[in-house]
Amino acid sequence: APVAAPAWLETLNPEQREAVTATEGPVLVLSGAGTGKTRVLTTRLAYILATCRVRPWQVLAVTFTNKAAREMRERATSLIGPDAEQVWLGTFHSLGVRLLRRHGALVGLRPGFTILDSDDQQRLLKQIMDAERLDLKRWQPQVALSLLQRWKDRGWLPEAVPADDPSRSFAEGRLLDLYRQYQDRLMVVNAADFGDLLLHCLTLLTRNPQVLAEVSGQFRYILVDEYQDTNVAQYLWLRLLARAHGNLCCVGDDDQSIYSWRGAAVGNILRFEEDFPGATLVRLESNYRSTSTILAAASGLIRHNQGRLGKELRSGLDTQELGPPIKVWGVWDGAEEARRVVDEIEARQRAGDALGGMAILVRVGFQTREFEERLIVTGTPYRVIGGPRFYERQEIRDAVAYLRLAVQPDDSLAFERVVNVPRRGLGEATLQILNRVARLERISLQEAARRVIETDEVRAAARNKLRAFLADLSRWRALGDGLDPSSLCATILDESGYVDMWRKDRAPDAEGRVENLKELVGALKEFDTLEGFLEHVSLVMDNEARAGEQAVTLMTLHAAKGLEFDTVFLPGWEEDIFPHRRALEESGAEGLEEERRLAYVGLTRARRRVYISFAASRRVFADWRSCLPSRFLDELPPETVERESASGVYGSGAQGHMDAPGGWGRVQQSPGWGRSSRREAATFQVGQRVVHDSFGVGDVLDVAGDRLEIVFEGGAVRKVMASFVKAMG
Numbered sequence: 252a253p254v255a256a257p258a259w260l261e262t263l264n265p266e267q268r269e270a271v272t273a274t275e276g277p278v279l280v281l282s283g284a285g286t287g288k289t290r291v292l293t294t295r296l297a298y299i300l301a302t303c304r305v306r307p308w309q310v311l312a313v314t315f316t317n318k319a320a321r322e323m324r325e326r327a328t329s330l331i332g333p334d335a336e337q338v339w340l341g342t343f344h345s346l347g348v349r350l351l352r353r354h355g356a357l358v359g360l361r362p363g364f365t366i367l368d369s370d371d372q373q374r375l376l377k378q379i380m381d382a383e384r385l386d387l388k389r390w391q392p393q394v395a396l397s398l399l400q401r402w403k404d405r406g407w408l409p410e411a412v413p414a415d416d417p418s419r420s421f422a423e424g425r426l427l428d429l430y431r432q433y434q435d436r437l438m439v440v441n442a443a444d445f446g447d448l449l450l451h452c453l454t455l456l457t458r459n460p461q462v463l464a465e466v467s468g469q470f471r472y473i474l475v476d477e478y479q480d481t482n483v484a485q486y487l488w489l490r491l492l493a494r495a496h497g498n499l500c501c502v503g504d505d506d507q508s509i510y511s512w513r514g515a516a517v518g519n520i521l522r523f524e525e526d527f528p529g530a531t532l533v534r535l536e537s538n539y540r541s542t543s544t545i546l547a548a549a550s551g552l553i554r555h556n557q558g559r560l561g562k563e564l565r566s567g568l569d570t571q572e573l574g575p576p577i578k579v580w581g582v583w584d585g586a587e588e589a590r591r592v593v594d595e596i597e598a599r600q601r602a603g604d605a606l607g608g609m610a611i612l613v614r615v616g617f618q619t620r621e622f623e624e625r626l627i628v629t630g631t632p633y634r635v636i637g638g639p640r641f642y643e644r645q646e647i648r649d650a651v652a653y654l655r656l657a658v659q660p661d662d663s664l665a666f667e668r669v670v671n672v673p674r675r676g677l678g679e680a681t682l683q684i685l686n687r688v689a690r691l692e693r694i695s696l697q698e699a700a701r702r703v704i705e706t707d708e709v710r711a712a713a714r715n716k717l718r719a720f721l722a723d724l725s726r727w728r729a730l731g732d733g734l735d736p737s738s739l740c741a742t743i744l745d746e747s748g749y750v751d752m753w754r755k756d757r758a759p760d761a762e763g764r765v766e767n768l769k770e771l772v773g774a775l776k777e778f779d780t781l782e783g784f785l786e787h788v789s790l791v792m793d794n795e796a797r798a799g800e801q802a803v804t805l806m807t808l809h810a811a812k813g814l815e816f817d818t819v820f821l822p823g824w825e826e827d828i829f830p831h832r833r834a835l836e837e838s839g840a841e842g843l844e845e846e847r848r849l850a851y852v853g854l855t856r857a858r859r860r861v862y863i864s865f866a867a868s869r870r871v872f873a874d875w876r877s878c879l880p881s882r883f884l885d886e887l888p889p890e891t892v893e894r895e896s897a898s899g900v901y902g903s904g905a906q907g908h909m910d911a912p913g914g915w916g917r918v919q920q921s922p923g924w925g926r927s928s929r930r931e932a933a934t935f936q937v938g939q940r941v942v943h944d945s946f947g948v949g950d951v952l953d954v955a956g957d958r959l960e961i962v963f964e965g966g967a968v969r970k971v972m973a974s975f976v977k978a979m980g
């Protein structure tokens with residue numbers, strides 16, 4: 252029988268307590284950000300262990316990341332002690348592995364099976380496609396692999412793929428056959444890929460009733476966090492395990508579904524009530540994380556989405572304050588944005604805020620670079636979560652290796668790194684010979700190569716390729732005398748085929764790598780000499796925050812799910828970056844809604860303060876582009892924001908807008924950036940002669956709210972922000 256309610260239940264509100272104590276039968280908690288879903292789940296875990304007669308290993312809890320699993324375990328341990336250590340707690344993948352380590356033999360896996368990373372998967376599939384004599388230029392293994400993964404996300408083994416599935420037509424209609432062969436190969440080499448970790452479990456449980464009985468009998472209680480981002484295979488897995496007892500508690504927020512590109516299916520939420528009739532539905536409406544201003548802003552934004560289950564947030568604490576308004580900064584460019592953000596971080600730190608409570612959340616990985624540079628200049632410790640720091644990324648290290656060779660021909664480490672990247676047919680065998688010569692003669696690899704090509708030490712084919720590569724290196728080196736570092740870098744990346752290699756790569760992260768390379772070329776503009784830049788890089792590499800040290804967090808919005816910070820900076824709110832162009836191009840209105848959910852996730856990470864910024868121009872691959880403020884800015888309720896430009900406050904919803912004297916921020920900024928509110932200073936007319944801060948003199952072609960189209964002297968037509976333009980004469 253249940254024992255007396257533990258004291259920690261008292262800290263919950265009545266709805267939360269209901270979700271915690273309704274231990275028997277299906278429960279679905281569907282609630283907005285910061286309403287305590289994760290806290291409910293953790294408390295429920297502790298409650299079950301404290302009051303129900305089960306052993307810890309009879310409870311299964313699923314989180315979205317390993318980090319979240321660690322946090323949940325720590326919290327639960329603090330509530331009920333070491334019993335929490337033995338709970339089956341982890342991500343779907345880690346739990347799948349655990350089950351397969353135990354029962355894998357039944358699906359043909361042998362002890363010690365390996366788990367393939369995406370490189371291995373691709374290599375395997377490529378071998379199969381090669382053997383099938385498919386034209387790999389036309390049918391890329393990477394694309395084939397991602398199609399197979401989508402099938403696996405849906406829980407489809409080869410025999411289950413529907414006859415009319417459009418992906419089947421890939422590779423001359425042979426994708427399904429490739430899928431079969433791929434699965435066969437995996438079995439032969441005793442390996443599983445990530446998708447298999449779940450698929451094999453599904454097969455195991457459906458084909459072996461006694462195992463299903465045993466496993467589902469073991470897990471008497473099942474808990475799932477971030478339920479909105481589960482895919483179909485994961486859902487089927489949960490349903491199988493919970494079917495016998497129905498003690499399944501899922502918590503989620505449809506407004507935070509941001510992984511549809513990885514096969515997540517919001518439909519799982521709707522299905523839940525069908526599959527588990529009589530489920531208790533709990534809605535938590537009190538938010539305990541953020542100030543009411545932040546809540547109003549987030550709610551106002553997400554209200555623009557059509558496909559919602561609909562819910563409102565209100566403050567959960569009587570004492571919850573209005574808090575400061577959301578600061579929206581219009582800045583000139585990325586450098587100014589980084590400067591302002593880091594200045595503010597320092598100011599907050601001086602005011603007593605901890606660095607660990609501050610985060611910069613970006614939409615795309617390359618955006619971290621400028622912030623990293625600035626944080627390094629100011630000596631502010633920082634961490635990049637969910638990815639390497641900018642200069643530690645593979646593509647940046649490769650590019651830097653090319654640059655090092657242009658400065659320093661004897662740099663053998665750099666030579667070795669790029670001699671066969673992209674592939675030039677200079678493989679291990681050649682490199683071994685070069686290394687041997689270099690060692691014996693006590694010379695650098697490049698010098699060794701110069702000598703070897705005059706001999707017959709390597710095959711003629713490799714010799715020719717080596718000769719061509721050496722000629723490239725000499726040419727780039729000579730170019731370095733005349734070209735500025737940025738142009739030199741662009742030339743090298745282009746002529747070496749390095750950028751092209753990533754452009755052609757269809758792996759999901761390849762596009763991000765191309766963006767990072769562009770960012771690098773842009774960053775080089777700030778240096779007069781290549782040597783200066785390389786020195787900078789080596790210093791940058793030495794700035795890792797030490798374990799346990801207070802540090803600012805930098806990460807993508809996707810990685811920030813479920814986390815919270817006192818202060819959140821959301822930079823780069825510009826069209827094309829956020830909402831991201833690709834999301835709109837590929838998924839249209841759906842894509843826009845997912846971007847908006849991502850913005851909602853970003854806003855609701857903050858407890859007290861949010862700063863949003865957008866730049867008027869960005870450097871893209873060494874060119875300046877003018878940018879338009881994100882449409883999401885217009886969707887924030889005006890009373891929640893305070894807009895400010897470099898030259899002072901020029902408008903806030905509450906006070907109306909003030910004209911600040913002088914500077915580029917002065918006349919044309921209107922509180923709502925034109926779209927939703929009246930323009931108060933529309934001073935431009937078609938045909939008028941104007942001067943733009945960076946593009947110079949031109950004539951106005953078109954006026955659209957706060958945006959102008961201008962034909963500049965020289966003929967370039969550009970869309971610009973009216974606020975960066977002054978009338979002439």
Ligand code: ATP
Binds near residue numbers: 283289
């Ligand atoms: P997200 O959707 O972002 O994952 P969530 O719904 O999981 O959010 P939690 O992270 O569990 O929300 O809770 C948000 C914050 O509110 C946490 O700091 C948590 O400790 C606090 N909190 C939750 N419930 C209460 C409560 N009843 N009293 C006081 N604080 C609470």
Ligand code: MG
Binds near residue numbers: 289
């Ligand atoms: Mg949560």
